[in-house]
Amino acid sequence: MLRNVSSMGKFAFSSIIITAFVIMAMLECFNLAHIYSNYQNNISNLKEFFILQEKESIRKEVYETTSKIQSDYDRQYKNFIDAIKHKTLNALNAAREFHKISSSRDEFIKKMREDVTSEDEGYFVYDLSATPFIQSEFHSTKNVSTVVSNIVYNHIDITTTTKKGRNFISHAIVYEPAGVVIGYAKNLDEFNENFTNKTRDYIRSLSNGDSYIFIIDRKNNKIVSGDSEEIQDSSFSLFDEKRRQALYKIGSATRGGNEAFIAYKWLKQDKTITEKISFIKDINLLDWSIGTGIYLDDMHNYLDKQKNIFYSDFGSKLILFTFYLLVVVAVLYMLAVSAKKRVVTSFTTFADFFNNQTDLKRLETDKIKFQELKDIASNINKILDEKDELLDTKNQIQLALNKYKNSLETSNIVFKFNEKNLITFANSAFCDLIGYAKNELIGKPIRSIFIKERNNSKIKEVNEAVLRKSEWEGVLKAQKKNGEICHIKANVVPIETTDAKSKLNFLCICQDLTTFMEHQELMRTELQDPLTKLPTRQMLINKLSKQQGQLFVANFDILKFRQINEYYGLDIGDMVLSEVANIVRKLTKDKNLELYKLESNNFAIVGDKKHWKNDDFYKFCEKAIEYFKTNSVIVENNKFYIDLAFGISSDMQIMTSAIAKEQAKDMNQQIVVFEDKKDELAHNVVLTRAIQKAIEEDKIVLYKQAVIDNSTNTVSKYECLVRMVDDTNNVVLPIDFLAAAKKSNLYKEVTKIVIEKAFAYFFRYQPNDR
The missing domain is CATH 3.30.450.20 (PAS domain)
Structure with a gap:
C-alpha cells in the first residue's frame, strides 16, 4: 500500500x-x-x-x-x-x-x-x-x-x-x-456666367490647404472650380490618365440627382499620389456636381504608428512572459517536492478509509477510525445535505420568478435590451404597439426605434443609466414601422442574467401615452392660434361666459383678403395675417384691451367698460382703421394697404358683434354698432326666419300674369311672379323679402322653388285655361 x-x-x-x-x-x-x-x-x-x-x-x-x-x-x-x-x-x-x-x-x-x-x-x-x-x-x-x-x-x-x-x-x-x-x-x-463666377469665388474662399470644395460640369466634362487656379475651367481630357478616369467616374456617379462616395488615388499639389475619399452630389443646377474629399494620409500614418507601438509592446510582453514562466516553474518545483511528502503521509490513512467505502452518496462516519477524517466526513455529509436543501429552495424560487416573469411579460408592454443597447426580447404587446414582428426587433438597436433627434437629451440619459447600471423613468417618442410617432412612458430596470455573453440586461416596462399626449396637444391648439399665437374663439367664449362685469366686443375682418390669397398664394396670405395681428397687438398693448383670432381673417378686440367708454372704444377702432389706411403692410417686398370692417357690441356676445360687422360690410361702412342698428338687424333676423319657415312649409307661391300683345289684343305669353305667404296668411311682395333672402343665402332656394313650380304649372297648362 x-x-x-x-x-x-x-x-x-x-x-x-x-x-x-x-x-x-x-x-x-x-x-x-x-x-x-x-x-x-x-x-x-x-x-x-x-x-x-x-x-x-x-x-x-x-x-x-x-x-x-x-x-x-x-x-x-x-x-x-x-x-x-x-x-x-x-x-x-x-x-x-x-x-x-x-x-x-x-x-x-x-x-x-x-x-x-x-x-x-x-x-x-x-x-x-x-x-x-x-x-x-x-x-x-x-x-x-x-x-x-x-x-x-x-x-x-x-x-x-x-x-x-x-x-x-x-x-x-x-x-x-x-x-x-x-x-x-x-x-x-x-446671368448663369455671373453666377458661376461668384460661386467659384465662394468655393475658393472655402478652400483650406488640402481641404477644398470642387465643382464638376458634367455636361461639358470640365472642372468649374478645384484646388488650384491652374485647373479652373479645365476639361477632363487635359489631365493624366488616372486622374481623368477618376473625374469621369465622379461625373457619372452623380447623374440623375444621385450622390455617392468614391474612393480613388489622386495627385496632390505636392506631386504625391495618395488615397482619397470624396463625396459628390448632383445639385440639380447647371448640370453641376459638387463635392469634396479627404486624403487618407493621416489615417495611414496613425495606423502605422499604432502598429509600431504594438510590435514593440508585444516583444516586451513575450520576453517578460518567458522570464515569468521560468520563475513559476522553479517555484512550482520546490512546492511540489514539499507537497509530495505531505500528500504521501496524509493520504495513506485516508486512502485506506475510502477503499473500504461502498456507498458514495453519504460517508459512513461510524466506520471511520480517525477523528480528523470523521470530522471531514461529517462536514462533507452536512455540505451535501445543505446542497440538496439549497437546490430545492432554488427550484422553488426559480418557479416563482418564472411565474412572475410570464405574468409581467403578458400583462404589460415589455421589451429587454443589453448593455450594447441591442433589443434581446420583446413581448407581443410591444410588437403590436411598434408594428414590427418579434424577429425584426431582436438584435435591433433601441436608437432605431427611439430616434435621438426626436428625444433630444433623453436617449443620453438612458445611456448614462445603462453605464451606471441604474434605473431610469421618463417619456420617449418612438417611431413605428409605418413611420407614425407614439409617446411611451418607459421604466427601465437593470436585471441580472445567466447569459455568458451579456450578464446584465435591462427590462423596459412601457405605457402608451399617445392618446393622452395628442389630447393635450389638441387642447393647446384649440386655445391658441398656431399662426398668430393669439388666443382663439374658444378662449373668448370662455372669457365671456366667466366675465362678471361688462365688456365691449369689436369683431373685425380684413376686407378683400380672399383676393390676397388667390393672387399671392396662401403662404403670403398667412404672412399678411400674422403681420396684421402683430400690428394690432402693438396698438392694443398697455391699453387694457385683449386681441383674439377667431377664424380665417376674422379677429376680435375686447375692452372692459371699467376702462373704456362707448365713444373712446369706437374712436380706438377708427384709429386702427386709419392706421392701416396710412401705413402699408410689407410682406416679401410686397406692399398691402389693408381695409378693415368693424362690428361693435356691448352685450358681451360674439354673435351680435359679428352681425354688426356683416352689416358694416353690406352697407360699405367702416364701423357699425349693434345697438345703433339693433331694430333693423332684429327685423332682418325675424324676416330671415320667416323666409326659412315659408320654404319648409311650401308657402313660396307663384302668380301667373298675362302679357297682352297690343297689336292683336291677345295674350302672347305669361310671366311668373313670386310671393311669400306669412303666418297670418298675408301675401308678402318680393320687394319686402328678396333682399333678406339674398343676404341669408336663401335666394338660391327661392329661385329653385320658382323654377320647379313654374315648370310644373306649365306642364299641366291647357290653352283653355287662359
Missing part, C-alpha cells in the same frame, strides 16, 4: 509540474493570441471609424455648400426675373401714356421707339400676329412667334428662347388698347 501511495505521490508530483507548465504556456499563448487579435480588430475598427467620421464630415460640408449655392441661385434668379418684369412694366406704363396722346399706331410706335426702346436693346413691341414693330436684338423671327404665341394664346408671360447658341429670358404683356405685345428680354447665359 505504501508503494502505491508513493507511486501516486510521484505521479502527482510529475503531473503537477507538467500540467502547470502546459497550462501556463497555453494561457500565455492564448493571451498573446488574444492581444494580437484585439490589435487587428482595433486597427480595423479605427480605420472604419476614421473613414466613417470623415465621410460624415465631408457629406455635411457638401450638403451645407449645396444648400447655400441653391439658395443663392434661387434668390438671384428671382431678382433677375423681377428686374425683367420691372422693365416690362416701365414700358407698359409708357405705352399707356403714349397711346393716350397718339393719333395713330405709327405715331404710337414711333414714340415708343424714341422714348423707351432707345434706352435698352432688350425692349420689344410686336403686334398680335407676331409682326415686329420694335424687335429686340435677342429675338430671331422664330423667337418672336414663340413669345407672342405664349402670351396671347397660352397666357404664359415668361419665355425662354435661344438665338445663335445663347439663351434669353423674355417677359411679355399684351396691351390690348393698342393691340400689341410689349416686353423685355435679357441674356440668361450672362
Whole structure:
C-alpha cells in the first residue's frame, strides 16, 4: 500500500509540474493570441471609424455648400426675373401714356421707339400676329412667334428662347388698347456666367490647404472650380490618365440627382499620389456636381504608428512572459517536492478509509477510525445535505420568478435590451404597439426605434443609466414601422442574467401615452392660434361666459383678403395675417384691451367698460382703421394697404358683434354698432326666419300674369311672379323679402322653388285655361 501511495505521490508530483507548465504556456499563448487579435480588430475598427467620421464630415460640408449655392441661385434668379418684369412694366406704363396722346399706331410706335426702346436693346413691341414693330436684338423671327404665341394664346408671360447658341429670358404683356405685345428680354447665359463666377469665388474662399470644395460640369466634362487656379475651367481630357478616369467616374456617379462616395488615388499639389475619399452630389443646377474629399494620409500614418507601438509592446510582453514562466516553474518545483511528502503521509490513512467505502452518496462516519477524517466526513455529509436543501429552495424560487416573469411579460408592454443597447426580447404587446414582428426587433438597436433627434437629451440619459447600471423613468417618442410617432412612458430596470455573453440586461416596462399626449396637444391648439399665437374663439367664449362685469366686443375682418390669397398664394396670405395681428397687438398693448383670432381673417378686440367708454372704444377702432389706411403692410417686398370692417357690441356676445360687422360690410361702412342698428338687424333676423319657415312649409307661391300683345289684343305669353305667404296668411311682395333672402343665402332656394313650380304649372297648362 505504501508503494502505491508513493507511486501516486510521484505521479502527482510529475503531473503537477507538467500540467502547470502546459497550462501556463497555453494561457500565455492564448493571451498573446488574444492581444494580437484585439490589435487587428482595433486597427480595423479605427480605420472604419476614421473613414466613417470623415465621410460624415465631408457629406455635411457638401450638403451645407449645396444648400447655400441653391439658395443663392434661387434668390438671384428671382431678382433677375423681377428686374425683367420691372422693365416690362416701365414700358407698359409708357405705352399707356403714349397711346393716350397718339393719333395713330405709327405715331404710337414711333414714340415708343424714341422714348423707351432707345434706352435698352432688350425692349420689344410686336403686334398680335407676331409682326415686329420694335424687335429686340435677342429675338430671331422664330423667337418672336414663340413669345407672342405664349402670351396671347397660352397666357404664359415668361419665355425662354435661344438665338445663335445663347439663351434669353423674355417677359411679355399684351396691351390690348393698342393691340400689341410689349416686353423685355435679357441674356440668361450672362446671368448663369455671373453666377458661376461668384460661386467659384465662394468655393475658393472655402478652400483650406488640402481641404477644398470642387465643382464638376458634367455636361461639358470640365472642372468649374478645384484646388488650384491652374485647373479652373479645365476639361477632363487635359489631365493624366488616372486622374481623368477618376473625374469621369465622379461625373457619372452623380447623374440623375444621385450622390455617392468614391474612393480613388489622386495627385496632390505636392506631386504625391495618395488615397482619397470624396463625396459628390448632383445639385440639380447647371448640370453641376459638387463635392469634396479627404486624403487618407493621416489615417495611414496613425495606423502605422499604432502598429509600431504594438510590435514593440508585444516583444516586451513575450520576453517578460518567458522570464515569468521560468520563475513559476522553479517555484512550482520546490512546492511540489514539499507537497509530495505531505500528500504521501496524509493520504495513506485516508486512502485506506475510502477503499473500504461502498456507498458514495453519504460517508459512513461510524466506520471511520480517525477523528480528523470523521470530522471531514461529517462536514462533507452536512455540505451535501445543505446542497440538496439549497437546490430545492432554488427550484422553488426559480418557479416563482418564472411565474412572475410570464405574468409581467403578458400583462404589460415589455421589451429587454443589453448593455450594447441591442433589443434581446420583446413581448407581443410591444410588437403590436411598434408594428414590427418579434424577429425584426431582436438584435435591433433601441436608437432605431427611439430616434435621438426626436428625444433630444433623453436617449443620453438612458445611456448614462445603462453605464451606471441604474434605473431610469421618463417619456420617449418612438417611431413605428409605418413611420407614425407614439409617446411611451418607459421604466427601465437593470436585471441580472445567466447569459455568458451579456450578464446584465435591462427590462423596459412601457405605457402608451399617445392618446393622452395628442389630447393635450389638441387642447393647446384649440386655445391658441398656431399662426398668430393669439388666443382663439374658444378662449373668448370662455372669457365671456366667466366675465362678471361688462365688456365691449369689436369683431373685425380684413376686407378683400380672399383676393390676397388667390393672387399671392396662401403662404403670403398667412404672412399678411400674422403681420396684421402683430400690428394690432402693438396698438392694443398697455391699453387694457385683449386681441383674439377667431377664424380665417376674422379677429376680435375686447375692452372692459371699467376702462373704456362707448365713444373712446369706437374712436380706438377708427384709429386702427386709419392706421392701416396710412401705413402699408410689407410682406416679401410686397406692399398691402389693408381695409378693415368693424362690428361693435356691448352685450358681451360674439354673435351680435359679428352681425354688426356683416352689416358694416353690406352697407360699405367702416364701423357699425349693434345697438345703433339693433331694430333693423332684429327685423332682418325675424324676416330671415320667416323666409326659412315659408320654404319648409311650401308657402313660396307663384302668380301667373298675362302679357297682352297690343297689336292683336291677345295674350302672347305669361310671366311668373313670386310671393311669400306669412303666418297670418298675408301675401308678402318680393320687394319686402328678396333682399333678406339674398343676404341669408336663401335666394338660391327661392329661385329653385320658382323654377320647379313654374315648370310644373306649365306642364299641366291647357290653352283653355287662359
